[in-house]
Amino acid sequence: MTEQRGLPAEYRQFLIAFARGEYWAGHELLERAWRRTGSDFYHGLILLASAFVHVERHNVHGVGAQLDKAVASLSGYRPYYLGLHVGRLVEYLVHARSVLDDAAAKAPDTWPLAIEAPALEVEEHLIRGTEPEMSSA
Numbered sequence: 001m002t003e004q005r006g007l008p009a010e011y012r013q014f015l016i017a018f019a020r021g022e023y024w025a026g027h028e029l030l031e032r033a034w035r036r037t038g039s040d041f042y043h044g045l046i047l048l049a050s051a052f053v054h055v056e057r058h059n060v061h062g063v064g065a066q067l068d069k070a071v072a073s074l075s076g077y078r079p080y081y082l083g084l085h086v087g088r089l090v091e092y093l094v095h096a097r098s099v100l101d102d103a104a105a106k107a108p109d110t111w112p113l114a115i116e117a118p119a120l121e122v123e124e125h126l127i128r129g130t131e132p133e134m135s136s137a
Helices: 009-019 023-037 040-056 060-077 086-106 132-136
Strands: none
Touching (some): 009 040
């Protein structure tokens, strides 16, 4: 991940941590920026990271609850925001929730779940440059 068009540092750091599977660290990195800016987009990404913290902890209920909250928070940012194709991300999260529900219905105590973290890759052409978070970069 590069410093494309001055993306906020915490956002870039979150994306790097998330890609490495460091979900708790990513959550913490972005939480500071969320508290400072009040960004609902950041909050949705924090909820996403939290869902995968629950995956690591084998907490099916926690995964589902956080996926639902992430979808609710991120849906308003479709089709894209800060370089992420949010539409595709939300579709993936809805699908992941369905996989989770199916797995829980068939074998509620079976682990691991067949849910993988999505790739969060910034596409430069999807950066508007007018997103409010850009002013905190």
